[in-house]
Amino acid sequence: MEQQEAVKQALALVSRAQIAMLGTNGNDGYPHVKAMINVEHEDLNTVWFITNTSSRRTTQLLRDPRACVYFVDFDQWMGLMLVGEVEVLQDAESKQRLWREGFEKYYPLGVTDPDYSVFRFRAHWGNFYHALSNVTFEI
Amino acid sequence: MEQQEAVKQALALVSRAQIAMLGTNGNDGYPHVKAMINVEHEDLNTVWFITNTSSRRTTQLLRDPRACVYFVDFDQWMGLMLVGEVEVLQDAESKQRLWREGFEKYYPLGVTDPDYSVFRFRAHWGNFYHALSNVTFEI
Numbered sequence: 001m002e003q004q005e006a007v008k009q010a011l012a013l014v015s016r017a018q019i020a021m022l023g024t025n026g027n028d029g030y031p032h033v034k035a036m037i038n039v040e041h042e043d044l045n046t047v048w049f050i051t052n053t054s055s056r057r058t059t060q061l062l063r064d065p066r067a068c069v070y071f072v073d074f075d076q077w078m079g080l081m082l083v084g085e086v087e088v089l090q091d092a093e094s095k096q097r098l099w100r101e102g103f104e105k106y107y108p109l110g111v112t113d114p115d116y117s118v119f120r121f122r123a124h125w126g127n128f129y130h131a132l133s134n135v136t137f138e139i
Numbered sequence: 140m141e142q143q144e145a146v147k148q149a150l151a152l153v154s155r156a157q158i159a160m161l162g163t164n165g166n167d168g169y170p171h172v173k174a175m176i177n178v179e180h181e182d183l184n185t186v187w188f189i190t191n192t193s194s195r196r197t198t199q200l201l202r203d204p205r206a207c208v209y210f211v212d213f214d215q216w217m218g219l220m221l222v223g224e225v226e227v228l229q230d231a232e233s234k235q236r237l238w239r240e241g242f243e244k245y246y247p248l249g250v251t252d253p254d255y256s257v258f259r260f261r262a263h264w265g266n267f268y269h270a271l272s273n274v275t276f277e278i
Contacts, residue, residue, distance in 0.1 A: 018213060019211070019213050021160050021172050021209065021211075023162050023169075023170035023171065023172040024170055025164075025168075025169075025170055026207075026222070028222070029164075029205060030162075030164075030205045030206070030207060030222050031162035031163055031164055031170040031171070031172075031205065031206060031207050032162065032170070032207055032220060032222070033160050033162040033170075033172055033207055033209035033220055034209070034218065034220065035209075035211040035213060035218050066168060066169045066170065067169070067170060068165075068169060068170050068171055068172055070160065070172035070173070070174075072158070072160075072174040074157060074158050074174060079173065079174050081171060081172060081173065083165070083167070083169050083171070106271075132245075
């Protein structure tokens, strides 16, 4: 698999995925993983998530922003890991940008809910595999 | 949600999951994640995987065995993170124990293929969430 083809397939995977796994460095020195709603992305550079300001994940990422975002399509034996950093954002513009209908069930106070924050993840590199083929690329 | 109910639902999730996400500490200081086939488990204590001896994951875990294993059922908004350590095993008994029909496509030389290894993950604690409820428990 050539790099160009890997990036094309990886982008298609990100576009159709409902969720992504967010990997973080836990405070205990162990890696932690959590499923996040795949709300929005820009190419493979940036992936946006919503989160609870009060969550363990937010505290971890304010201490250590290093993270990975993983997308998987098990039926096609396909996976993409993006590695980079997360910024925790609480500005009105970012919160408005990510807000979707129905998010009131998570944040009852709406888009200005102080417990509603945004994660902006920016990738440095990625690894895409499909079947038994595997490509690593810079972003 | 009480702890007993959380453990019961978590066990049911592990039993029906086809895959699990394995989180590791990458050599670069970043967390890494990869989907693994959910081959076998013992309660919530131990989860077994198969792997390529030559893989990046194996090298990482021999250097730093700290890991997490994450199961998700997005339709039910349910997830389980187990945190513990992975042992990389290559003894004949473990390799025979994990071997399943069809694994020849990954390991052409069969159960004695030197590129076939086993990961035994043992958990110290877990975190289970369902809907907006969240329980952490020791194992």
